Amino acid sequence: MAAHAENLSPEESRKKNVNRVLVVTGILAGITSVEFLLAFTMPAGMARNAIFIILTIAKAFYIVADFMHLRHEIKTLALAILLPTAFIVWLLVALLAEGGSLYTPRVE
Amino acid sequence: MATSTSASVNLGKRSIWDGGQEPLKASYGKLMMWFFLVSDTFTFSALLITYGMIRYSQPAFTGLPEAFKFSQNHWPIPEKVFDAIPFVDVHLPLVFVGIMTFILIVSSVTMVLAVEAGHRMDKADVEKYMLWTILGGFAFLGCQAWEWSHFIHGKADAAMMEGGVLDFMGANLVHNQYGPPAFADLFFFITGFHGTHVASGVVINILTFYNCTMGQYEKVGHYEMIEKVGLYWHFVDLVWVFVFTFFYLV
Numbered sequence: 001m002a003a004h005a006e007n008l009s010p011e012e013s014r015k016k017n018v019n020r021v022l023v024v025t026g027i028l029a030g031i032t033s034v035e036f037l038l039a040f041t042m043p044a045g046m047a048r049n050a051i052f053i054i055l056t057i058a059k060a061f062y063i064v065a066d067f068m069h070l071r072h073e074i075k076t077l078a079l080a081i082l083l084p085t086a087f088i089v090w091l092l093v094a095l096l097a098e099g100g101s102l103y104t105p106r107v108e
Numbered sequence: 109m110a111t112s113t114s115a116s117v118n119l120g121k122r123s124i125w126d127g128g129q130e131p132l133k134a135s136y137g138k139l140m141m142w143f144f145l146v147s148d149t150f151t152f153s154a155l156l157i158t159y160g161m162i163r164y165s166q167p168a169f170t171g172l173p174e175a176f177k178f179s180q181n182h183w184p185i186p187e188k189v190f191d192a193i194p195f196v197d198v199h200l201p202l203v204f205v206g207i208m209t210f211i212l213i214v215s216s217v218t219m220v221l222a223v224e225a226g227h228r229m230d231k232a233d234v235e236k237y238m239l240w241t242i243l244g245g246f247a248f249l250g251c252q253a254w255e256w257s258h259f260i261h262g263k264a265d266a267a268m269m270e271g272g273v274l275d276f277m278g279a280n281l282v283h284n285q286y287g288p289p290a291f292a293d294l295f296f297f298i299t300g301f302h303g304t305h306v307a308s309g310v311v312i313n314i315l316t317f318y319n320c321t322m323g324q325y326e327k328v329g330h331y332e333m334i335e336k337v338g339l340y341w342h343f344v345d346l347v348w349v350f351v352f353t354f355f356y357l358v
Contacts, residue, residue: 014228021220028213032206039202039357044173044185049358056353060346067220067342069335077132077139081146088153095157099164 024066031055141336145343148305152347155301156354159294166288179270184287186356188268194254205356208251209348212306215244216345223338226331231320234334238317241341245310252303259295295355302351305344312337 008016035055042048065071070078122128132139169182176185187201194204218240225233262278262285269275269285276285284292316337325331 010228014224017224017227018221021217021224025213025217032209032213035353035357036202036206039187052353052357056349059349063216063342063346063349067216067345068339069223074133077134077142080132081142084146085149088150088157091153092157092160095161096164099161102161102165103167 020066024062027062028059031059135332137332137336138339141339145339148343148347152298152301152350155294155298156350159298159354162290162294166290177270178268178286180288181270182287184291186358189259189286190255190356192258194258202356204251204255205352208248208255209352211244211248211251212345212348215241215248216342218244219338219341223331223335226325226334229326229331231323231326234320234325234331235317238313238320238334242310242313242317245306245313245341249303249306249310252299252306256296256299259292298351298355302344302347305347309337309341309344312340 035052038048038051042051070081130136134142163183167182169176169179169185173185173187176188178184178188190205191199191201192204193200218237222234222237222241225237260278260280262276264274264277266272266274274285276283278285279292279295281289281293281296283289286292316333319325319333320331325333
């Protein structure tokens, strides 16, 4: 992961890159702490689950963009990896609906 | 370089159709690793979404968490199942899994630092951070092994069972004391798949570490293998973040 400007010395660009890694680590730790806090303080339910899922996707975004460097790759590669996840969203909606459909005859 | 380091040392001499140009400005190895990771994303998503579907198709416990009892008639509340810590006799949900998450994320951070050291061709730093990553991987596997054995062994707690009778302790693929059989099945399958990925990741990390110490990457002139292996390790971490959310939090 190189510095974005070529006029940083190797030592400076190393510091900058390591700093970025530590900042992202802090963000991940912060989001996880919020999740833990909510797990203990907020009553269980749809709203809490939705928040958990949104926070998890935020963590996933930081891991993929910064730890896996996808932010620094060219756009086409990043899209080639991210667009297929739309299929996953479809699968999620479809199967949760299926689960609901299974539930109704099972319970009655 | 403003974009990712690529192994394009000799590409300039070849013609455009003879390997002289890198599509998407990434080397073959890196593109193939991403390709594999996308396919693995589908595998894990399928497993986790199946978990959602099966869980959603079963009755859930409707009542105050304090009144919860293990029963075959409703899905268990994860906080009541996963509340143990090794060596300590407590009921503290989420602590142990929090430790596991912390270990895996820190090992991911040391992996990123190893990749960054590789960009600077700093062999000593690469070795140092790879070692920490391997250690983190082993620690995570140890924790997961303990979690499994505790889960399989069961809770000797008749008061938590519906009806107050502890007729079956522990869990296997056919029957478990916590709830419907699907609960234990899915736990074993999903954490098992993930654990296998962690284990294979640790093996690959050890091999790359060995290569690094033998000077292989100095010889080739770049540390891109560390980057590729790092992608796999981050993927493993990413999957764990999702498994943690869907099994333990939701």
